Each structure stands twice: as structure tokens, then as C-alpha cells.
Amino acid sequence: MKIKIYRGTKEIGGTCVEITADNGKILWIDLGVPLSTTNPDTSYRNNKVDALLISHPHQDHFGLMESVGSEVPVYIGQVSEDLIKATKRFLGIDPPLCNFQRLTPWKEIKILDTFKVYSYLVDHSSPEGLAFLIEVDGKRVFYSGDFRSTGRKGFLYDRMISNPPKNINLLLIEGTMVERSKQEYETEAEVERAITDIVMNQQNMTFVVSAAQNIDRFCSVFTACLKANKMLIIDVYTAFVLELVSKMSNRLPTIDAHRILVYNPKSQMDKVTEEEFVDFVTRVNTKALHNGVFVKPEKFVYFLRFPQKKFVNALFTTNKNNVNLIYSQWGGYLKERYKVPSTDTINKLKVQKNINFSHIHTSGHAPVEELIELAKAISPEKIVPIHTENPTKMKLEFAAAGLANVELWDDGLEYSL
Numbered sequence: 001m002k003i004k005i006y007r008g009t010k011e012i013g014g015t016c017v018e019i020t021a022d023n024g025k026i027l028w029i030d031l032g033v034p035l036s037t038t039n040p041d042t043s044y045r046n047n048k049v050d051a052l053l054i055s056h057p058h059q060d061h062f063g064l065m066e067s068v069g070s071e072v073p074v075y076i077g078q079v080s081e082d083l084i085k086a087t088k089r090f091l092g093i094d095p096p097l098c099n100f101q102r103l104t105p106w107k108e109i110k111i112l113d114t115f116k117v118y119s120y121l122v123d124h125s126s127p128e129g130l131a132f133l134i135e136v137d138g139k140r141v142f143y144s145g146d147f148r149s150t151g152r153k154g155f156l157y158d159r160m161i162s163n164p165p166k167n168i169n170l171l172l173i174e175g176t177m178v179e180r181s182k183q184e185y186e187t188e189a190e191v192e193r194a195i196t197d198i199v200m201n202q203q204n205m206t207f208v209v210s211a212a213q214n215i216d217r218f219c220s221v222f223t224a225c226l227k228a229n230k231m232l233i234i235d236v237y238t239a240f241v242l243e244l245v246s247k248m249s250n251r252l253p254t255i256d257a258h259r260i261l262v263y264n265p266k267s268q269m270d271k272v273t274e275e276e277f278v279d280f281v282t283r284v285n286t287k288a289l290h291n292g293v294f295v296k297p298e299k300f301v302y303f304l305r306f307p308q309k310k311f312v313n314a315l316f317t318t319n320k321n322n323v324n325l326i327y328s329q330w331g332g333y334l335k336e337r338y339k340v341p342s343t344d345t346i347n348k349l350k351v352q353k354n355i356n357f358s359h360i361h362t363s364g365h366a367p368v369e370e371l372i373e374l375a376k377a378i379s380p381e382k383i384v385p386i387h388t389e390n391p392t393k394m395k396l397e398f399a400a401a402g403l404a405n406v407e408l409w410d411d412g413l414e415y416s417l
């Protein structure tokens with residue numbers, strides 16, 4: 001078999017790996033949008049492919065998947081498919097025209113009568129992150145996907161360390177954190193404690209800015225509200241995401257939880273028509289946010305992606321105390337290089353006198369020590385870094401830990417296995 005990394009040997013995001021079997025069948029793993037703008041060329045996405053695996057519903061892994069057309073099977077988890085469709089629905093974009101096929105964690109499937117694929121559920125900032133063991137032509141490749149050990153599903157990491165995949169010829173392992181600085185908060189539990197401290201003492205509303213699909217973070221904020229006796233406001237999109245993910249875990253709170261209220265502007269309600277979602281729409285309307293929020297804003301916490309300046313300033317009409325703004329995602333998004341739609345608004349709000357700003361976040365990715373620990377547990381013949389900005393540093397750190405079998409590959413070059 002032959003293997004090629006179209007993109008990802010020297011960058012985070014835009015990941016796409018190609019495995020070509022001896023019989024000529026071609027399997028791709030992930031087809032993501034590049035995060036960095038330095039190399040806009042993604043023309044490889046139009047190359048011939050017979051099947052595609054998607055590890056998780058983050059743009060840098062699935063964003064270009066529709067390029068394979070509507071015939072090629074796209075293997076994906078149920079929650080991932082649902083979440084991708086939900087995002088498009090609320091953006092007002094048509095659902096993806098893909099030939100979706102199902103991947104189920106802890107199950108092996110045979111693809112194109114050629115590739116044996118076993119999916120492992122991993123701990124990541126997405127609720128359904130998968131790693132893959134792919135077997136073809138007598139060779140075994142393990143693709144780590146994006147993973148960590150410090151979230152609410154950290155036990156999955158421990159389980160993999162104690163019972164790792166065996167006889168692996170090639171390990172493709174992510175190395176996001178090789179280049180990112182040490183974090184102030186190392187675990188989701190620490191994040192939850194820090195948010196709870198702020199919410200317990202809030203004198204006006206607290207805003208927590210995060211991604212709706214970061215379910216671990218949502219749970220941290222929800223728990224903080226339970227402990228501090230606050231009401232938690234979410235929007236219709238977040239409510240919809242919770243509905244989808246709670247299908248996988250019945251311990252997850254939904255809009256029916258006593259502490260939750262939903263901000264339901266018409267623009268969002270238009271995306272979930274009553275004919276299609278009669279039960280959901282009814283439940284959202286019974287939990288709709290009321291104007292009381294401006295009377296006693298100190299009773300509320302707002303979990304959202306994009307704070308509106310007008311809304312924030314309206315809170316000061318009845319309550320002159322400072323508002324808390326907790327930025328709870330990767331700090332890079334506040335920088336020009338990785339700018340997102342909310343960047344300018346947050347940067348303006350964070351310096352406002354009557355706002356207490358804090359950055360409370362932990363990464364979705366494992367630190368180098370854990371990458372090394374996992375690589376040692378799997379003990380593959382060959383290790384190739386992927387999803388990293390500094391593969392050279394990764395190779396050196398692995399070598400210092402006694403792993404001399406790290407190979408650095410180049411984008412677009414084919415290697416035999």
C-alpha cells in the first residue's frame with residue numbers, strides 16, 4: 001500500500017491523508033479546510049478517491065468533504081453528521097449533498113471490500129472525535145485524529161494507554177500542542193472551577209464566549225450555574241445542538257433543565273419550522289428568555305458565541321456593576337492571523353472599563369508528554385507527525401524521550417509501506 005499526506009505535515013488544519021491499496025482503491029482520511037491562509041491551494045480535493053473517512057465535525061477535518069461529489073461514500077459518525085447539518089441549517093446553507101455512510105465507535109467495518117476500519121472514540125473538544133485503525137494489504141495504520149486526555153471523556157485516553165492497538169506499522173499522530181505555549185488551565189475540571197468562582201461572585205451578568213459544539217465547556221458552565229444558583233441563557237442553535245448530542249448521552253442537560261432559558265429571536269426560529277420540529281419549537285417557546293433579564297442581570301449567565309455590544313450595554317441601565325466577560329476558547333482567535341467574526345467585538349469589549357475580562361480555556365489537544373506516552377504505548381514501527389506546525393521540534397522531543405523512529409514527511413509526496 002502507498003500513503004500520502006496531501007496536507008498537514010507542517011500545519012494545523014486542512015488535514016487530508018490518502019491511502020492507496022495494492023488493488024488501486026483509494027481511501028482518504030479527513031478533508032478539512034486549512035486554518036492558515038499561507039497556502040490556499042487545495043486542488044488535490046478534486047483528485048480521484050473511492051471513499052472518505054471523517055474523524056470529527058471540526059472544519060479543519062471535514063470542511064472540504066463535499067468536493068468528493070455525491071457518489072463517493074463519506075463515512076462519518078451519526079453525531080458528527082447531525083452537527084454538521086445543524087451548523088448549515090442555522091447558517092441558512094443547504095445540507096451537504098454527500099453519500100453519507102455510518103461509522104460507529106468501537107466497531108469495525110470493511111470499506112470497498114479492501115480497507116478494514118476500526119473506529120475509536122477519543123476525548124476531544126468535539127463530542128464525537130474518532131481515531132482510526134486502518135488495515136489493508138497486511139499493514140496497519142493508526143490515525144490519532146485530534147485528541148486529549150483532560151476533558152470529560154479523558155478515561156478514553158487512559159483506556160487506550162492500557163489497551164493500545166497492536167502491531168501498528170505506521171502511527172500518524174497529531175502534534176498541535178508542540179508549538180502552543182503551556183496553558184494556564186490544564187483540565188476541563190480546572191476550567192469549571194474557575195468559571196464557577198466568577199459566577200458565584202458575579203454582581204452583573206456573566207457572558208461565556210465559546211463554541212456551541214464544545215459540549216464539555218457547556219457542561220462546565222451549566223455546572224457553574226447549578227452551584228451558584230444562576231439561570232443559564234443559551235440560543236436556539238445551542239439548544240438544537242444539545243438535542244442532537246443528548247441522543248448519544250442521556251446525562252447531558254437539554255432545554256428542559258430547570259436552570260436553562262432560551263433566547264429565541266425570529267431569525268433563529270425561522271431555521272426550525274414548526275412542521276419539521278413541532279416538539280422542539282414548543283419546548284423552546286416555553287423556555288423563552290423574558291425581559292426580566294434586564295431587571296436583575298446578576299441572576300443570569302449567558303453562554304454564547306457572539307456577544308452583541310448593544311445587549312451588553314443595555315444591562316447597565318438597572319445595574320451599574322461590572323459585567324463579566326469570560327473568553328472560553330483558543331486565544332489565537334483574538335489575533336489578526338486567525339480572525340473570526342467575533343474577534344473585533346471581543347477585543348473592543350475586553351478593554352471596556354465596566355467589563356471584567358478573563359480568558360479561561362483548556363485545549364482540545366494533548367500536550368507533548370501525552371503524545372509521547374501514547375506513541376510508546378502503541379509502539380509502532382514508524383511515527384509520522386501530522387496536524388502540527390513544528391514537526392521538527394516534535395521529532396526532537398520524541399527522540400529525547402527515546403523514540404527514534406519519527407519520520408518527517410512532506411505534503412503531497414507518496415510513501416510506500
Ligand SMILES: [Zn+2]
Binds near residue numbers: 012013061146
Ligand atoms: Zn484539527
Ligand SMILES: [Zn+2]
Binds near residue numbers: 056126146364
Ligand atoms: Zn478538532
